[in-house]
Amino acid sequence: xxxxxxxxxxxxxxxxAQGLGEFELIERYFSACGKRNDVLLGVGDDCALLRAPPxxxxxxxxxxxxxGVHFSPSADPASLGHKxxxxxxxxxxxxxxxxxxxxxALTLPQVNAHWLRGFSRGFSVLxxxxxxxxxxxxxxxxxxxxxVQATGFVPAGEALQRSGARPGDLLYVTGTLGDAGLxxxxxxxxxxxxxxxxxxxxxxxxxxPRVSVGMGLRxxxxxxxxxxxxxxxxxxxxxxxxxxxxxxxxxxxxLGSEVRRYVAETGDWxxxxxxxxxxxxxVAVPAHLQSRVEDLGRKLGCCLTQVGLVERQPxxxxxxxxxxxxxxxxxxxxxxxxxx
Ligand code: ADP
Ligand code: MG
Numbered sequence: 001x002x003x004x005x006x007x008x009x010x011x012x013x014x015x016x017a018q019g020l021g022e023f024e025l026i027e028r029y030f031s032a033c034g035k036r037n038d039v040l041l042g043v044g045d046d047c048a049l050l051r052a053p054p055x056x057x058x059x060x061x062x063x064x065x066x067x068g069v070h071f072s073p074s075a076d077p078a079s080l081g082h083k084x085x086x087x088x089x090x091x092x093x094x095x096x097x098x099x100x101x102x103x104x105a106l107t108l109p110q111v112n113a114h115w116l117r118g119f120s121r122g123f124s125v126l127x128x129x130x131x132x133x134x135x136x137x138x139x140x141x142x143x144x145x146x147x148v149q150a151t152g153f154v155p156a157g158e159a160l161q162r163s164g165a166r167p168g169d170l171l172y173v174t175g176t177l178g179d180a181g182l183x184x185x186x187x188x189x190x191x192x193x194x195x196x197x198x199x200x201x202x203x204x205x206x207x208x209p210r211v212s213v214g215m216g217l218r219x220x221x222x223x224x225x226x227x228x229x230x231x232x233x234x235x236x237x238x239x240x241x242x243x244x245x246x247x248x249x250x251x252x253x254x255l256g257s258e259v260r261r262y263v264a265e266t267g268d269w270x271x272x273x274x275x276x277x278x279x280x281x282x283v284a285v286p287a288h289l290q291s292r293v294e295d296l297g298r299k300l301g302c303c304l305t306q307v308g309l310v311e312r313q314p315x316x317x318x319x320x321x322x323x324x325x326x327x328x329x330x331x332x333x334x335x336x337x338x339x340x
Contacts, residue, residue, distance in 0.1 A: 048101070059153070083207060107142040109142070165246075166242070174280040
């Protein structure tokens with residue numbers, strides 16, 4: 001993209017007062033994030049050059065975080081760097097893909113060394129954990145927004161998809177649901193009774209993508225999705241793509257202690273079912289493979305909870321402990337839901 005001759009405007013920060021240019025900024029913060037043998041050429045040229053393994057399918061995803069929509073102006077830059085990559089790795093996990101490469105498009109209102117240091121640290125630490133190399137990107141000036149594109153590998157034909165669920169399959173979710181949603185409500189002052197807001201805040205700001213679970217479920221799960229918009233919405237996508245329905249037992253939903261107490265006090269199952277930002281996986285598994293899922297959970301130290309059953313009858317039914325269907329639940333987060 002064409003660029004200004006002048007440096008990106010900096011705050012009076014000791015490191016940027018002299019005006020860090022776009023290229024110095026890229027060089028300083030983004031040129032040495034990860035190192036892989038399949039990257040022939042990384043940051044610095046017009047394109048990256050990559051050599052994909054011969055027998056792999058490539059899984060490709062992109063996600064954008066916008067200030068004021070996905071994070072508040074006061075968000076910790078390190079958590080933002082982490083989350084911008086984590087939400088993409090979560091998509092790769094849902095396909096059973098092994099993460100490999102990332103591309104980062106940053107739009108910044110100004111060059112702020114403190115922010116850039118924190119952001120690149122949060123990004124790099126997560127990238128290193130999953131063997132991801134940052135291979136390129138774009139840096140522009142404007143309202144703060146962060147776009148990450150990630151690519152992963154899956155053995156040919158083995159990717160998990162949304163369309164494979166069949167009647168009789170068991171539905172599992174990883175981890176716990178609703179923690180991030182409750183953190184958001186807490187930060188908006190809507191629920192002052194939380195005892196450990198820092199635990200919930202951690203779940204909102206530092207989601208851990210379920211990469212090894214997704215990879216471990218290749219050949220076992222019939223369908224998978226990651227939970228970004230809430231179980232009802234995201235499982236709904238699986239059901240629509242698979243032309244099936246499902247029954248979810250709310251009493252079986254895996255809840256942390258804060259969410260459990262909140263639901264007991266308010267009866268608001270929406271926090272676990274529709275608040276979003278969980279970044280857990282929801283998978284369908286043929287009933288005869290149940291023990292494989294449970295073995296995998298034990299091996300990886302990840303809680304995999306059976307929450308329901310895929311059914312022939314279309315639609316998603318949430319059932320209470322007494323067997324009655326819960327009606328009127330919110331349907332999950334949608335960006336354009338209220339537009340006319
Ligand atoms: P071009 O104008 O040819 O698209 P740029 O000047 O935008 O190239 O980028 C120069 C190099 O720096 C490219 O290799 C690009 O991929 C990389 N790059 C730019 N911004 C980032 C970023 N935020 N993170 C990582 N790499 C970046
Ligand atoms: Mg170019």
